[in-house]
Amino acid sequence: MTEVEFENGYWYTTDLKKFADKIGIPSAGKLRKDELEKAIRHFIRTKEVKSFAKRAMTKEGPRDIDKGLRLDLPVVHFAFSVLHIGSEYHLIYRVSSFK
Numbered sequence: 575m576t577e578v579e580f581e582n583g584y585w586y587t588t589d590l591k592k593f594a595d596k597i598g599i600p601s602a603g604k605l606r607k608d609e610l611e612k613a614i615r616h617f618i619r620t621k622e623v624k625s626f627a628k629r630a631m632t633k634e635g636p637r638d639i640d641k642g643l644r645l646d647l648p649v650v651h652f653a654f655s656v657l658h659i660g661s662e663y664h665l666i667y668r669v670s671s672f673k
Contacts, residue, residue, distance in 0.1 A: 577618050590614065598623045 590610040594602035599613045605627055612626045638649055 575618060577615060580615065580618055585611070600625050601627065 587607045587610070590607060591602050591605075594605070594610050594614060597614075597617055599605070599610070599617070600623075602610065602613075605613070605625065609625070609627050613624060616622065616624055616626070635650075638647070641647065
């Protein structure tokens with residue numbers, strides 16, 4: 575595939591991730607679509623595998639859920655499930671609405 579062919583096609587993110595995995599782009603499953611496209615374009619041009627992500631792929635520090643969820647705390651490290659957020663939020667909302 576040439577770079578022109580790649581540019582003229584529309585690619586779903588899932589397809590880009592599969593292709594990026596196949597050619598060996600690091601952390602392909604965690605990259606955004608624009609980052610995948612840039613890395614794949616670079617690979618097509620140079621045959622060199624490189625990731626252009628400027629952000630950390632893993633988060634460090636305590637998860638928000640470990641610190642306890644409260645309405646006055648910002649969400650910084652959201653490593654918990656939607657169901658847990660939902661039940662925790664509703665509990666906080668109900669308690670705070672009775673003040």
